[in-house]
Amino acid sequence: MVQNRGESGEGEQLDLIKEPIVLEEQERELGLEDLPNQQTLDEAEQEAPHETDLQTVERHLHPKFKDNRMNEVGQPIMASRVFPDNYLDLNYLLTMYMIEEQAEKSNDVDFLAIVTGNQVVTSIAYEGRGRADDLEVAGVAHEADMEKLSKELGLGE
């Protein structure tokens, strides 16, 4: 048997079992014979979507702000289309309104965050660039998936 070695381990003996032994025991009987046909871990891992790159790009394309109000207003705008004629007006409106809102709550208004945040939101949505980028990324991801699938099926070789 294995004995405790203590700090130094000097002089003590470690008697190991003579040989590594291959054991084979039957599966445990737990009354689980009629399990539904679910995926094994290996199957689930192989079929899990490879969305990591897509998610990373999406996170960069649609930034989130610390201010909840900014997110509330900005997220739909980023997925919409801002026409060039309305660009400056919208930017002005958003900025002035948010400054007023903050000023009503306290005198501590973060002008920089409001101005740059609105600039980011409206520039992403300028002429619908935001939604065009989304569709482009989704299309590339879809193409990559289709290419992988066709390789697996032995097509196009």
Added chain:
Amino acid sequence: MVTQTIIKTPENPRTLALGSVNERKPIPAIPSSDAYRRPPFSESHVTIIEGDPRQGKTETGVARIRDAYDKDCIRVYCQTMLHINCEVKTYNRHTRIARVRYNGKLKQLRIPESYKMRSPMKIFSNTPLYGIPYIFVPSFEHLMVWLKAGYIVNGWLLVDEAQVGMNARACMTELGKELGKLYHQFGKMQLDVIVVVPMARMVDYLARTVPNERIHCTYDEKTKKITLTIRKKGITGERIVKYYAPEYWKNYDTGRRITE
């Protein structure tokens, strides 16, 4: 029913003086592993599995090994019965259908009920496994000595509750130092290593630098599914994988404690 098969090794008194681990004792020859010889790894295959208690850490380790064993059984079936060399993609135990890639094409095979699945794959584990042939590693002292002696090579190694023997607070003990010398040589030993620990910070710093894959587990009682958040070294982002937990309950004993 328990069957035991002894791996043939050269005659060797397996009594080692603890204080003399560092003294270069004659190392016994490596047990014959020709039956399961894998190509050298170009990178380490070490996975660290983390998660709160009862969240499916051990099960995930066992599941990985169980699936790898099944796939190796299919490889053996293809070689011995069909006389073909193919890459096994997946195997479903319920339907006994395997997906293999042969000559660049994906094919499906149904394994006959009469065929008894066997594989020479070597599995070393410090927690008992059921339904899979494995070599039990009774303690971390055994793990260290067997790694040094070359017994544990060319297979899979499951280290459950790694904080017991690889504890960060015990990294400067003799055992900790000796194990520390071995962590970065798992690739040379052609070992797929799975380290199971509640939190990575609980194990020795050296052991934390080796893994190239980190998995975090959470278990949902309602759906009985374990959700894995998998991060791989050098790859941005993470993958979310869910699998059905009861599938592997019969392969390990969740109540088994590891104390040495």
